[in-house]
Amino acid sequence: MRIAVAGGTGTVGRHVVERARARGHHVDVLSRSGGVDLATERPLDLNGVDTIIDVTSIETASAVKSKAFFSAVTRKLLSAGQSAGVEHHVLLSIAGIDEAPYGYYSGKLEQERLVTNGSLPWTILRATQFHEFSGQIFTRMKVGPVAMVPFMQSQPVAAVEVADRLVDLAEAGPSRRVPDLAGPRVERMAQLSRRWAAATGEKGKVLEVPLPGGLGQAMRDGTLLARPGSELGTQSFDEWLAHTVQKPT
Numbered sequence: 001m002r003i004a005v006a007g008g009t010g011t012v013g014r015h016v017v018e019r020a021r022a023r024g025h026h027v028d029v030l031s032r033s034g035g036v037d038l039a040t041e042r043p044l045d046l047n048g049v050d051t052i053i054d055v056t057s058i059e060t061a062s063a064v065k066s067k068a069f070f071s072a073v074t075r076k077l078l079s080a081g082q083s084a085g086v087e088h089h090v091l092l093s094i095a096g097i098d099e100a101p102y103g104y105y106s107g108k109l110e111q112e113r114l115v116t117n118g119s120l121p122w123t124i125l126r127a128t129q130f131h132e133f134s135g136q137i138f139t140r141m142k143v144g145p146v147a148m149v150p151f152m153q154s155q156p157v158a159a160v161e162v163a164d165r166l167v168d169l170a171e172a173g174p175s176r177r178v179p180d181l182a183g184p185r186v187e188r189m190a191q192l193s194r195r196w197a198a199a200t201g202e203k204g205k206v207l208e209v210p211l212p213g214g215l216g217q218a219m220r221d222g223t224l225l226a227r228p229g230s231e232l233g234t235q236s237f238d239e240w241l242a243h244t245v246q247k248p249t
Contacts, residue, residue: 066107
């Protein structure tokens with residue numbers, strides 16, 4: 001099978017590329033670093049591609065920017081896919097976002113809407129936050145010696161396990177909404193960030209901060225955790241730290 005991976009150099013995308021190639025698939029990596037900017041109007045040629053796996057992302061908390069980005073990328077992929085006769089569009093989304101349609105998540109909901117109403121046969125997998133999110137949020141929210149991490153319940157999942165599931169779904173054919181994928185344990189994000197900082201040697205105090213509004217409430221009350229019927233990954237956050245993060249000497 002020939003698979004185009006949109007966002008193929010990102011946190012989960014690089015694992016999708018690796019896993020798909022290991023299974024014998026031909027993979028086209030669609031990323032800005034490879035000269036393909038999916039957020040522009042520049043034509044996209046997907047001739048010969050059988051399946052698209054879309055794991056694109058943008059670093060923003062703005063609903064306007066998120067919707068603009070995911071709308072542009074998704075419309076481009078769907079249009080190019082239809083022109084090229086692509087048979088399957090696989091989308092990675094986020095668990096619980098229909099109950100927390102704010103900020104970044106509003107763009108992901110729009111992305112889901114475009115895919116489900118589009119012309120290509122589709123599959124959507126929702127997953128919880130990746131283990132890597134603990135370090136990303138520590139870095140983004142650090143001001144001086146303090147990292148202000150949101151009060152958030154999370155059920156982090158290994159990006160490589162998400163990648164394996166996405167390749168499974170690509171091979172299975174269009175399945176529409178499939179069970180969500182979450183990690184094996186519910187954790188507090190502040191604790192995860194503290195453990196990540198200790199493991200990597202990052203300096204700074206983690207201050208747990210409750211965010212205001214609907215998004216903050218969703219982070220605190222478990223809206224973004226696994227729902228009944230979800231599939232659970234096996235690698236815990238601490239196992240991921242031990243295997244992938246090395247503290248500087």
